[in-house]
Amino acid sequence: MTPTTHSLLICIDDTDDIGTKGTGEIAQEIAMIVSEGQLSRCAFVTRHQLLVHPDIAYTSHNSAMCFQIRTRLSLAQAKTLAIAHIKQQMAAVADPGLAIIDLHQAFDETALIEFGLAAKQQVTTKANAYQVAADAGVDLSEHGGTGDGVIGALAGLGLRLFGNDGRVKGQLLTQQVGQIYSVAQLIETTGVDRVIDAKDNALALTELVMVTGKLKAVYRQHQNSILVMPLAGQWVNADKQLLKTY
Incomplete structure (x- = not known):
């Protein structure tokens, strides 16, 4: 039987600090790990700029990193590997967030796009991000510090789905x-x-x-x-x- 291939959209935010490995590089490494070394053409990382505001903690630019990956791994398996790599590579002062959806499963694309676009214009909260994620069908999790990176991770996911935002890393x-x-x-x-x-x-x-x-x-x-x-x-x-x- 041919193994099932999953199409996952993964976004991370707030894993780095000045002078440490950047979030974009960590995202690329996660893509390689989750794909088991077989990167598909869609695996390029996009950088999504979010609001820069005194009430928002960020390293240098407040941007999230997102990529799509085709893999034989389930969402849960991919999440486990992503978390392990984030914890291994993150800066000591980072507040990482991780957002994942399986593009073959049901999720509320409109709500995610609206959240992403809003995050470019206004300050939001971690509680709001978790509520939107729960309602929209997104696996959202935090992995250190304040965990505020979940806001950017969810926003980056929505902006990648929007399809008209971001620069391609590299x-x-x-x-x-x-x-x-x-x-x-x-x-x-x-x-x-x-x-x-x-x-x-x-x-x-x-x-x-x-x-x-x-x-x-x-x-x-x-x-x-x-x-x-x-x-x-x-x-x-x-x-x-x-x-x-x-």
Whole structure:
């Protein structure tokens, strides 16, 4: 009998401190562990920016890290492995939260998206996060400190489901700065889904893009997308200032 494959969406928040391993790196490691070393194409990590406010404790930017993984492990088994890795890698002062859903099981997507979008605009509470998670069908848990990371973990889950939020962790084409590619070549070389402008319009495959500085992707319309902007009559990949808005 062929083993059942589960499609899990996992988000973590508040595992790090200045000078320690970042939450994004820990998320990537969990993805590798849970997938048993067989990462699927959907396993890229997205970084979701939440509200920065004096009443919210955060390390540097208040962002959550989310990824989708296909695995033979059940949600409970994946959760056990994720918790073990978080506890092993977390900073001493961290307040980690972990949120997981099985995409093949029933959950309230609308409620999760609403919670994620609200967390970008207003302060919320741990109690509220737990209530939303319970009502929406999310496995939400805390693993040290105040446990306030559950707020960001749940919000990041909702924002990944929203499909129009976040930057994709990692840099593309690190050795190819200054070269010109067609959109088709960029897609083929990097494995992204498309190349878009700031209005979410997809560029034609024949359009040319000069790679300047770090080439990174954003998550738009549920797709891994290279963001570009016009400069001096040609397309170039988005600079740091533009990427910060995603």
